[in-house]
Amino acid sequence: MNALGKHFLIELNDCNRKILNDIVAIREIMIAAANESGATILGESFHQFSPQGVSGVLIIAESHLTIHTWPEHGYAGADIFTCGTTVKPEKAAEIIIEGFHPKTHSVIQMYRGTAKTKKKITK
Amino acid sequence: MNALGKHFLIELNDCNRKILNDIVAIREIMIAAANESGATILGESFHQFSPQGVSGVLIIAESHLTIHTWPEHGYAGADIFTCGTTVKPEKAAEIIIEGFHPKTHSVIQMYRGTAKTKKKITK
Numbered sequence: 001m002n003a004l005g006k007h008f009l010i011e012l013n014d015c016n017r018k019i020l021n022d023i024v025a026i027r028e029i030m031i032a033a034a035n036e037s038g039a040t041i042l043g044e045s046f047h048q049f050s051p052q053g054v055s056g057v058l059i060i061a062e063s064h065l066t067i068h069t070w071p072e073h074g075y076a077g078a079d080i081f082t083c084g085t086t087v088k089p090e091k092a093a094e095i096i097i098e099g100f101h102p103k104t105h106s107v108i109q110m111y112r113g114t115a116k117t118k119k120k121i122t123k
Numbered sequence: 124m125n126a127l128g129k130h131f132l133i134e135l136n137d138c139n140r141k142i143l144n145d146i147v148a149i150r151e152i153m154i155a156a157a158n159e160s161g162a163t164i165l166g167e168s169f170h171q172f173s174p175q176g177v178s179g180v181l182i183i184a185e186s187h188l189t190i191h192t193w194p195e196h197g198y199a200g201a202d203i204f205t206c207g208t209t210v211k212p213e214k215a216a217e218i219i220i221e222g223f224h225p226k227t228h229s230v231i232q233m234y235r236g237t238a239k240t241k242k243k244i245t246k
Binding site for chain 2: 061
């Protein structure tokens with residue numbers, strides 16, 4: 001597939017509930033996922049919700065990683081959007097899945113930017 | 124569909140190329156999209172790439188909005204991930220599509236967090 005971007009949509013079900021509400025642990029998982037995949041982190045924003053739940057985004061030179069958790073449902077939804085050939089989103093997905101200890105999970109891979117007329121990927 | 128989150132994946136093709144490389148204009152479009160949809164912005168990170176391209180994320184109380192542009196391909200990929208019933212992601216999508224003036228576009232809607240065991244949406 002000749003696409004500008006790869007997008008992994010990850011559903012994490014029946015996760016470790018303690019981790020789902022631990023903003024420090026979640027930030028560490030997401031940063032490890034970005035770093036181990038070969039991404040360059042440019043910015044971040046993580047938020048703890050009351051009474052529970054964490055949202056976080058990492059903007060990377062190669063697009064983004066996001067996470068949203070619902071501890072009350074044991075659920076987290078993660079997204080990995082990458083471009084170029086140097087970053088390995090599969091590796092980031094692996095680290096995120098391992099980090100949340102879900103009993104079940106799914107990964108949907110979407111291709112983004114497939115309608116382009118030029119083939120050179122410069123970003 | 125009884126889901127925790129709604130996720131719109133928006134492909135914007137053959138956009139106004141000047142806008143695709145204008146970080147100020149792009150930030151304004153994304154903030155307008157968040158505000159007009161009823162979202163509460165908690166954080167942001169926007170980056171200009173060299174020689175071209177812009178990436179931006181808005182973390183909102185109801186999840187996130189992201190944008191990545193490839194001016195050289197006339198393309199932008201936007202994501203709107205929302206939860207709860209007060210935010211209208213359709214409105215955010217409308218504003219983003221209008222803002223980039225694409226000749227063609229597509230919107231895929233995904234439901235996130237559909238495997239939960241409890242039905243109450245508290246986040």
